Amino acid sequence: MHCIGNGGFFMWWWIASAAALAVLIVVVLLSSVRVRLKYYREGENDEVDASLSALFGLVRLRYKVPTVELKPWLNGIRMKVAPEETSGVLPELDFAREEIRRFVQRVRKLIAHMKNYKRFFADTLKHVHVVELRWDTRFGLTDAAETGMTGGVVWGLKSALLGVASRWMSFERLPSVTVTPVFNQPTFRTEIVIRTRMKVFRIIAIGAMLVYRVLKRRGGWIVWLRVLLGRSPKESTA
Numbered sequence: 001m002h003c004i005g006n007g008g009f010f011m012w013w014w015i016a017s018a019a020a021l022a023v024l025i026v027v028v029l030l031s032s033v034r035v036r037l038k039y040y041r042e043g044e045n046d047e048v049d050a051s052l053s054a055l056f057g058l059v060r061l062r063y064k065v066p067t068v069e070l071k072p073w074l075n076g077i078r079m080k081v082a083p084e085e086t087s088g089v090l091p092e093l094d095f096a097r098e099e100i101r102r103f104v105q106r107v108r109k110l111i112a113h114m115k116n117y118k119r120f121f122a123d124t125l126k127h128v129h130v131v132e133l134r135w136d137t138r139f140g141l142t143d144a145a146e147t148g149m150t151g152g153v154v155w156g157l158k159s160a161l162l163g164v165a166s167r168w169m170s171f172e173r174l175p176s177v178t179v180t181p182v183f184n185q186p187t188f189r190t191e192i193v194i195r196t197r198m199k200v201f202r203i204i205a206i207g208a209m210l211v212y213r214v215l216k217r218r219g220g221w222i223v224w225l226r227v228l229l230g231r232s233p234k235e236s237t238a
Contacts, residue, residue, distance in 0.1 A: 029201040031056055034131075036196075042189040054200070106227050113220040115213040123209070125168040127202045132195040133162075133175040139189070140182030151181045169196075 031054070038049040051062035111117050137154060141147045158177050214220040 028055065029199070029204070031200050032197040033200060033203060034195065034197045037192075037194050039192045040190070043187075109227055110224060113214065113217050113223040114210070115216040115220070117213070120209065120213055122168065124206050126170070127198055127206070128169045129197050130165075130169050130171045130175075130194065131197055132173065132193065133165075133171065134177075134193040135175065135191070136178045136180075137190040138180040138182060138187065140185045140187045142184065142186055144183040147181045147183050151179055154179050 033052065033054045036049075036051045038047075040047045040049075046065075048065040049062075050064075051060070053060050114120060135158060137158075139147070139150070139154070141150060158179070162175055162177065214224050
């Protein structure tokens with residue numbers, strides 16, 4: 001009987017390990033990153049619920065923003081953020097108007113130092129698959145005629161927004177949209193739920209394309225590096 005020596009055994013072990021690793025990499029690349037966003041508003045109360053899952057549910061992140069308080073425009077925005085299943089006092093985040101202005105300025109600086117950024121964003125959104133989109137609105141005014149007229153305006157606005165979204169993203173099923181008027185009673189409640197997915201290999205390809213477009217823009221990588229490291233956009237030069 002022919003016996004496999006130590007060298008042959010280790011060779012087959014490495015081949016089997018490499019094959020198993022290759023299969024694992026392919027499975028991971030073909031898996032999806034799923035994002036679920038929910039926005040709910042009733043009266044003066046807002047709530048945002050965001051969750052992300054990847055690697056077949058092995059990676060899960062979820063955060064809730066139960067209060068989004070719009071401060072006077074000169075002061076900025078205040079939010080209370082709570083991770084999943086957090087109890088007690090919620091941490092409060094304040095964003096002054098100047099901080100928001102600087103953030104927007106940095107984002108614009110990054111976008112300006114990408115080659116053909118419009119094409120990049122269009123190609124990225126094309127690979128976003130919308131698994132579910134549900135938008136329910138219930139409202140009422142004291143006057144029945146005004147309620148009916150406003151309902152038509154809301155329907156038109158929703159239809160226009162969905163038409164724009166369908167041009168940029170892929171919908172796996174028809175969106176569910178409702179507008180329910182409540183006559184002779186002032187009330188307002190709206191809920192938007194959107195679930196999306198994107199393949200991991202697509203995300204990696206998008207990241208690689210982002211790096212490519214930044215490098216193709218003259219001085220782009222310098223600006224991106226400085227901005228991401230916290231340098232003021234005014235200190236960055238193309």
